[in-house]
Structures are given as C-alpha cells and as structure tokens.
Amino acid sequence: MKKIIPWLTGVNLIVGIVLLNVFLSFYPFWRIDLSKNRIHSLSSASKKMVRELDDVVTIKVYLSQNLPATVKPVADSLKTVLAEFDRLNSKLKIKYFDPIKDDEAKIEAENLGIMPLQFSISKSDKFEMSNGYLGLAMIYGDREEVMPVADDVGNLEYFLISGIKRLTSNETKTIGLMEETGQTGQSQIQYLRQFLSRGYQVQDVFPGEEGWLPDSIETLVVVGGGNKIEPEDGETIEKWLEGDKGLVAFMDKTRVDEAMMVEELEDNGWWEIFEKRGMKVKSGVVWDENSAIANFRSGDSSFLTQYPYWIRVRPENVDGQNPAVSGIDSIMIPWGGMIDVDGEAEVLFSSSQKSVLNSSGLNLSPTDSSSEAPGTDWGKKALAAINTNEQKIALVADSDFINDQFVVSNQQNMFLALNLIDYMSSDESLLSIRSKVVGNWPLKQVDDGLKMAVKAINISLPIVLLLVGNMVFRLSRKKKNSQWQKK
DSSP states (O other): OTTHHHHHHHHHHHHHHHHHHHHHHTOTTOOOOOSGGGTTSOOHHHHHHHHTOOSOEEEEEEEOSOOOTTTHHHHHHHHHHHHHHHHHOTTEEEEEEOTTTOHHHHHHHHHTTOOOEEEEEEETTEEEEEEEOEEEEEEETTEEEEESSSOSSSOHHHHHHHHHHHHHOSOOOEEEEEEOOTTTOOOSOHHHHHHHHHHSEEEEOOTTSTTOSOTTEEEEEEESSOOOOOHHHHHHHHHHHTTTOEEEEEOOSEEEOTTOBEEEOOOOSOHHHHHTTTEEEESSEEEESSEEEEEEEETTEEEEEEEEEEEEEOGGGBOTTSTTTTTOOOEEEETOOEEEEOTTOEEEEEOOSSEEEESSOOBOOTTSSTTSOSOSOOSOOEEEEEEOSSSEEEEESOSGGGSHHHHTTOHHHHHHHHHHHHHHTTOOTTHHHHTOSOOOOOOOOOOHHHHHHHHHHHHHHHHHHHHHHHHHHHHHHHHHHHHHHHO
C-alpha cells in the first residue's frame, strides 16, 4: 500500500497538469507579459480606441498560406493582434482571404493596390521564386485604409490603431513642413513624409510668400540648417506661436560635407527664436566614445569603423519622464550639435559622460585621428531640448538623423521624430503604442579601473576557490583520519 500511494500521487499530478492545460487552451489570452513596455500585449490606448468604436470597421486580410519561414512570424503576429482586437469589440469584423486560392479575392486585392510579393525559397536544394500576399484593408463606411504590406517598421499594433483612428476621425490636422532640399532639390526625408501623411495633412511652407504660415497649420516642422528666414518671417512665427501652436526643429548649426570637412552655417534667423526659450546651439560637433559603427568608402574599397561622431544615445541619457521620448531607448545622432539649456527648457536626451565638443577640428574623416578625443571638457552634452511653458517648441541639434539613409537602419530615429510632432500637435494617444518595439539595452559603461578589477577577479576567483576547496577537503580528511586512529 505504501508503494502504491506515491505512484497514485504522481499519476494524479500528471492528470491535473493535462486538465489544466486543456482548460487554459480555451482562454488563449491569459498570459503574463514581463517585457519592457509590454511589447507583447495591447496598450491601454489601443484597447480604449477599439472598445469605443461606434460603428462597424471591417478588416480584410489578404494572407497566403505558403509564406516562407522568414515572413511567417509577421503573419502570426498580425493574426494575434487582430484576434485580440476582435475579442474587445464585436463591431470589429475581421475576414481572411487567400488570393492564391481565391480568384475573386485576388482581383479585389489588386483593385485595392495590394499586389503579390515575390519570395525566394529553397526547395530540393534549389532556389525557386514564389508569390504570396501579406496585406490588409480597413473599411469604415465609404472610407478605406490600405496597408499593401503588413510589415512596415515592426510595430503592427501601431499601424493598425493609427489606421483605425484615421478612418473614424472626422478631423485631420495640418502639419507645415519646411525642408532644406539642398542643391539637388530632392527631399531627403521621404520616409518622414510618408509616415506623417498617414496621420496628418502635410503642407510644404516657404517663408517670404504671402500668408505662408496660416492658422490652419497646427505644428511647424523645420528640417535642415539652411532654411533661412528674414526678420519679418521671424515676427510671423512668433505671432503664430501665440495661438497654441507647436514648433519642432531638426536643425544644424554646422554641416559636414562629402569630404568630411566641417562648414559653419551662417546665421539663418532661427537661432534667436530658440535662444529666447533657453535653447542655445553652440558651434561644433559632439564627439562621443559611445558611438555607432559606420561604413565608409576609401577609394575603391569600404571599411567599418567605430565612428565617435555618430553618437549612440544610451537609454539612461533619455528623459523617460517626458511623454515625447517615453519608450525611446536607442537613438543614433550623426554629427550632432550641443545645446546650452537654461531657464524653463528641459533636456530631452544627451550624449554620454565620455563626450566632448569639437569646436576647432575641421576634418572629421575616420582616417584622420577621429578616435582621439578633440578636447578635455568631458561630460554629457545636451543634443535635444524642449520648452512647453508658454509656447510648445522642441529642438534637436541635428537634421541628418531623420534623413532616409539613417532611419532605415535606426527605426527609433523615426519614432522620435513622429513622437515629438504628435506631442506638439496635442495628439499623445499614439505615443505609447509607437514605441512598443524590442529595445536596445547595452551594457552599462564603467571606467577602466573597474574593468581591470572585474577582469582580475574573474581570473583569480576560480583559482582561489579551487585552493580553498582543496584546503577544506584536506583538513576534513585529516580530521577524519585522526578520529579513526583514536578509535
């Protein structure tokens, strides 16, 4: 009987675990999300928006079954998010179609602008081309919002919620965009324009023209250092700001050309506006030991190097209490400037403690001693600041970080720009959703002395433990032998 009881206990335990798993399978949304910013759970803003839908929103998902393994996780994530939406409100209707198998769905998808994607798959040791669909359309009354490819910048929840918000909103705010296009005349911020146009009406503005800054513009976005304004334009901006408007500037005081030479830009009329609000940009470029890897070309070859003028902003140097940068933990600022912050202005993010301002160097080439600090004035340097006391103004002392070539590999650069614009436009509902991506948490920086101490401990500790263990073993054995001899 005593032998049977433990056996029965084990059987009961196994049966109990099986029954618990079967029970929980009927509640697939019971889970604990321990990730930072709860990236695997819907945010409260998303839940609130879906629950408050007052009419039917239909989401048609055009999804192929034969997607390659590299794309399948995106499709699975999309299904999971949509399933949670569906659970929150019955007015959200979700329908799935496979255009590969359904000719009517194929025609409908193509009419919506959702075209098949081509994938390269390996089959029988050979590469073959395969077509597949991964897009969706949201329909609200006679309005449509189409996502031709449901894999934009890695945050499906944000794009779904922002699409629903655009569909159901009766008001679209206007953003004024003032961009320095340079000699080519081509925009360098196509991605920013694309994402802004999803939530706002974007209007290019040109100072000097009559009525160039109307009251219909909610927020003015200025990109580049060569956007010159005349004194009368400055007066127009000051008067416009009094109407509870917002100004976001991504602006340089110095420029680095293709030859890696630094050029100081002449006064463009903007700096006085920022200095009045406690944000004074100093001449020079910030050098930071905590930097990004850059790919440079020399002659016919290219090389990778740690380039200290491309600053990798660490999470602890971002003001996480400010909603505009909450959740942003990995920003890359190329050739950033330094802002002297005083008065009621606040620092949004800064460089590391091991950074200096290079105000004298003319050549920033990676082959010209860029690894050597150009000064001794060590300490954090403010790279971005904000002042919302009377008027809403934000300044990032760099315009390159939002250029297309940098946002492709640094998604949070785009999130930062969009968050600032939303915050200044009094639209904070999407801030917490957009930043829900897998963050970058590098190891904490320590000084060289502590590094050497940790290294020495790691080398010596195993040896010390072996010696102590051996000594304890010998003493214990000796004690047992002496006791045995006494007996």
